[in-house]
Amino acid sequence: METIPRITVESPVLSIGSGPSDYEALGSYVRGLRRPRGLHLTLLHLGVLADFARDVSEWTKGVTSVAAAARGASAWVQGLPVLDGFSGSAERLxxxxxxxxxxxxxxxxxxxxxxxxxxxxxxxxxxxxxxVDSVDDFILSSRALGFRSPHWTPHVAVGSPKTRGGGVWEIEPLAIRFGESRIRNRQFLPGAGQ
Structure with a gap:
């Protein structure tokens, strides 16, 4: 089954710690440690564009068509300012x-x-x-946006926890370098690259 790409604004991870072994050490806490090359910090999740556009059209009872919502969202996300690269740190999972x-x-x-x-x-x-009226309600109910919490938790997903039921694990402090922000799956947006 083919997965439809989700649109997000993210900052890619350029490096974690002082070398590959610092990242690989997380394997003692995490199953299926993700490849370092695809790691990123999500700044905003828009979701599958067609789903987002459908959510908008349903919410407005068709006043905004699916096509108009998709065009508007595509132009909007491509016009967002770019965040320069930066450094962060992590001391826990x-x-x-x-x-x-x-x-x-x-x-x-x-x-x-x-x-x-x-x-x-x-x-x-x-x-x-x-x-869209009642924007707060829309954001929290939109299946595409998938907002589960009103506040942003800066994180880099690295795999699945070895123990079920949640938790927090203290780790050796890691310096993390991030590249400038980008739109993940930009090539799937209408009008991208024109």
């Missing part, structure tokens, strides 16, 4: 996604928090422009 994901709990600079807040504010403006 946490569980996310109901306990199925283990992630590095990342401490990021204040300007990264501010950037993420600006993305959420911009999302509110997009939804307002798409004629």
């Amino acid at each position: 946490i569980t996310l996604g109901g306990g199925s994901v283990a992630g590095l709990d990342v401490t990021v600079p204040e300007h990264v928090h501010n950037y993420q807040v600006s993305l959420v504010q911009a999302l509110y403006e997009l939804l307002d422009g798409l004629l």
Whole structure:
């Protein structure tokens, strides 16, 4: 079964710790440790574009069509400002996604928090422009957006926890370098690269 790509704004991980062994040491806490090359910090999750557009159209009772919502969201996400690369750190692993994901709990600079807040504010403006009323309710109920919590937890998902039921594990402090932000699966957006 083919998975439909999700659209996110993320900062890719360039390095963790002082070498590969620092990252591999997380394997004592995590099953199926992800390859370092694909690691990232999600700044905003938009979800599958078609699902997001359908959510908007259903919420507005068709006043905003699926096509108009998809075009608007595509242009919006491609017009977002880019966050420069930055450094962060992690001193613990946490569980996310109901306990199925283990992630590095990342401490990021204040300007990264501010950037993420600006993305959420911009999302509110997009939804307002798409004629969505009760934006807070829409964000929390949209299946595509998948917001489960009102606050952002900066993290890098690294695998599945070895123990079920959630938890927090203290680890040796790790420095993490991130590259500039990008749109994951940008090539699947209408009008991308034009």
